[in-house]
Amino acid sequence: MSQELLLQVAPEIAVNDQLIKEQVAKLIRVSVADIKHISILKRSIDARQKSIKINLKVAIYFQEDEFIEEKIQLPDYKNVSNSPEVIVVGAGPAGLFAALQLIELGLKPIVIERGKDVRGRRRDLKAINLEHIVNEDSNYCFGEGGAGTYSDGKLYTRSKKRGDVTRILELLVGFGASDDILIEAHPHIGTNKLPKIIQDIREKIIEMGGKVLFETRLTDIIIKNNEVQGIVNQTGDTILSNKIILATGHSARDIFELLDQKNIFIEAKPFALGVRAEHPQSLIDSIQYSCDYRGELLPPAPYSIVKQVGGRGMYSFCMCPGGVIAPCATSPGEVVTNGWSPSKRDQATANSGIVIELKLEDFAPYSKFGALAGLEFQKSIEQKAWHLAGETQKVPAQRMVDFTKNSVSSEIPKTSYVPGTTSVEMGQVFPGFLSQILREGFSEFGKSMKGYLTNEAILHAPESRTSSPVRIPRDAISLEHLQIKGLYPCGEGAGYAGGIISAAIDGEKCAIKVFEALNS
Numbered sequence: 001m002s003q004e005l006l007l008q009v010a011p012e013i014a015v016n017d018q019l020i021k022e023q024v025a026k027l028i029r030v031s032v033a034d035i036k037h038i039s040i041l042k043r044s045i046d047a048r049q050k051s052i053k054i055n056l057k058v059a060i061y062f063q064e065d066e067f068i069e070e071k072i073q074l075p076d077y078k079n080v081s082n083s084p085e086v087i088v089v090g091a092g093p094a095g096l097f098a099a100l101q102l103i104e105l106g107l108k109p110i111v112i113e114r115g116k117d118v119r120g121r122r123r124d125l126k127a128i129n130l131e132h133i134v135n136e137d138s139n140y141c142f143g144e145g146g147a148g149t150y151s152d153g154k155l156y157t158r159s160k161k162r163g164d165v166t167r168i169l170e171l172l173v174g175f176g177a178s179d180d181i182l183i184e185a186h187p188h189i190g191t192n193k194l195p196k197i198i199q200d201i202r203e204k205i206i207e208m209g210g211k212v213l214f215e216t217r218l219t220d221i222i223i224k225n226n227e228v229q230g231i232v233n234q235t236g237d238t239i240l241s242n243k244i245i246l247a248t249g250h251s252a253r254d255i256f257e258l259l260d261q262k263n264i265f266i267e268a269k270p271f272a273l274g275v276r277a278e279h280p281q282s283l284i285d286s287i288q289y290s291c292d293y294r295g296e297l298l299p300p301a302p303y304s305i306v307k308q309v310g311g312r313g314m315y316s317f318c319m320c321p322g323g324v325i326a327p328c329a330t331s332p333g334e335v336v337t338n339g340w341s342p343s344k345r346d347q348a349t350a351n352s353g354i355v356i357e358l359k360l361e362d363f364a365p366y367s368k369f370g371a372l373a374g375l376e377f378q379k380s381i382e383q384k385a386w387h388l389a390g391e392t393q394k395v396p397a398q399r400m401v402d403f404t405k406n407s408v409s410s411e412i413p414k415t416s417y418v419p420g421t422t423s424v425e426m427g428q429v430f431p432g433f434l435s436q437i438l439r440e441g442f443s444e445f446g447k448s449m450k451g452y453l454t455n456e457a458i459l460h461a462p463e464s465r466t467s468s469p470v471r472i473p474r475d476a477i478s479l480e481h482l483q484i485k486g487l488y489p490c491g492e493g494a495g496y497a498g499g500i501i502s503a504a505i506d507g508e509k510c511a512i513k514v515f516e517a518l519n520s
Contacts, residue, residue: 002059002062004057004059008056010052011053011297013054021038030062035061036067037061038059038060039058041059047288052289055185073174074175077100077104078103079209080107082209083108084518085109086110086511087109087231087239087243088109088112088245089246090252091143091145091146092148092503093504094490094506095507096111096198096202096504097503097504097508098247098508100508102514103208107514107515109205110239110241111211111212112213112217112218114216115144115214116144121138121150125139125140125150128327134332134334134393136330142249144202147250148194149194150194150326150340154186155187155188163506163509165505168508175200189343190342191342217254218255220258222240223262226485227242228241228485243514245488245490246494247491247510253331256371266371266470266472266473268360268375268471269469269495270357270362272355272357272358273378273430273434273462275426275462276337276339276353276354278459279457281300281321287449307441307445309356315355317352317353317463320351322350323349323350323351324340325337333391334379334383336382337417337461339351360374362431362433366380375469390422395420396426396461397415397460398412400442403442406427426461467495467498470493471495478517480513488510491506
């Protein structure tokens with residue numbers, strides 16, 4: 001007979017199975033010898049007090065034959081070579097998990113991806129970092145695996161009500177992720193490990209009879225009587241199907257523009273925008289863990305902070321402990337930042353997006369663009385940053401305290417952002433109301449996290465791709481577009497997800513709805 005238990009232990013106990021067993025035996029008042037096995041179900045850090053504790057949820061087994069270690073197995077995928085074909089546009093998490101779900105349901109996915117496979121993308125990432133060359137089809141946002149592949153692989157989501165989070169995590173483990181992601185409160189794969197997992201997913205899709213076509217960009221959707229018939233790619237070739245899952249990601253501006261040109265209903269959507277702040281990781285550790293030296297038993301400390309400033313939410317976004325800042329432009333003539341961490345999170349710096357909630361009325365100066373007003377607002381800031389930084393992929397930068405005092409930093413130390421920085425008064429990048437809220441907000445952050453507001457912290461601008469500036473409306477039940485039959489807007493790009501897990505869940509949901517429509 002097994003028993004579950006919640007307990008708090010010191011970090012040195014949490015890393016030692018025997019010490020955990022002794023602690024459990026003491027708590028439930030049994031002999032250590034009576035406990036045959038302990039399995040950790042959940043793990044998190046409680047750093048609210050000076051004495052840091054690790055929260056554990058464990059299963060305790062008292063009989064040798066009670067505990068059976070089961071390796072995560074992939075579903076029993078069947079070959080779908082001769083099955084009905086469904087087009088999936090985009091090979092990010094929404095598209096890839098939609099494709100896997102289609103195969104599981106006996107349908108054949110035809111995945112088209114404008115970018116390159118994970119290996120081919122690396123050359124283009126090197127080019128943007130070292131030569132400031134932006135490939136519009138292959139970059140940190142576009143290519144196999146989508147934006148998450150080379151920007152961290154964070155798996156934490158608050159979207160528990162959207163679907164089965166555990167199923168997505170188990171699929172990732174089945175494709176090679178560490179099973180630690182099943183127990184950690186904030187699971188994370190790491191940019192160095194995620195590409196191999198993505199590659200294995202692609203190979204499974206192909207092995208089961210699906211297709212994955214790289215460097216294949218959607219340029220038109222064939223529609224007859226308000227029903228999709230297929231798509232056209234950049235070479236003029238057509239792929240026919242009356243079911244299309246549109247999972248193109250939040251940066252596929254050409255897709256939004258195509259839909260708008262074809263009078264396919266879309267709408268502007270608020271998003272968040274700001275800067276990416278970088279601190280020494282040791283400083284964040286000292287703030288969060290209340291210690292001079294973190295040691296080896298604790299991971300690099302993250303942080304999460306939210307404030308209401310000027311009637312708007314200002315908050316940390318996509319925080320990367322032990323990580324670096326990356327250039328994430330998707331077109332020449334713009335500068336965009338994002339952050340990522342390797343699996344060990346062992347870099348010397350910590351970074352996080354610090355962003356402010358926007359409102360639809362903020363896009364009023366761009367109202368002539370209709371549903372694309374938010375997109376044009378976003379573009380204008382990214383293009384301004386590019387001009388201010390000398391029309392390169394260098395990024396406008398400023399020390400944090402200098403920014404709050406409206407003072408240009410006399411010099412910017414080397415940061416993790418490889419293309420380099422240009423000292424700029426950050427107020428030039430943003431509209432006046434945003435700059436003022438950021439200044440006030442950083443002062444408020446400094447009150448909550450003593451030591452956070454410091455000139456050791458460097459701000460990089462802008463952090464502008466937090467979510468899609470457009471929503472592609474769909475029916476709440478069928479998940480089809482409100483106007484076009486057979487078109488399934490999906491994932492972050494359509495405005496229905498925010499991160500790897502929620503995008504993957506939405507991809508699966510759309511695949512299930514396609515199956516139901518084909519079998520109704």
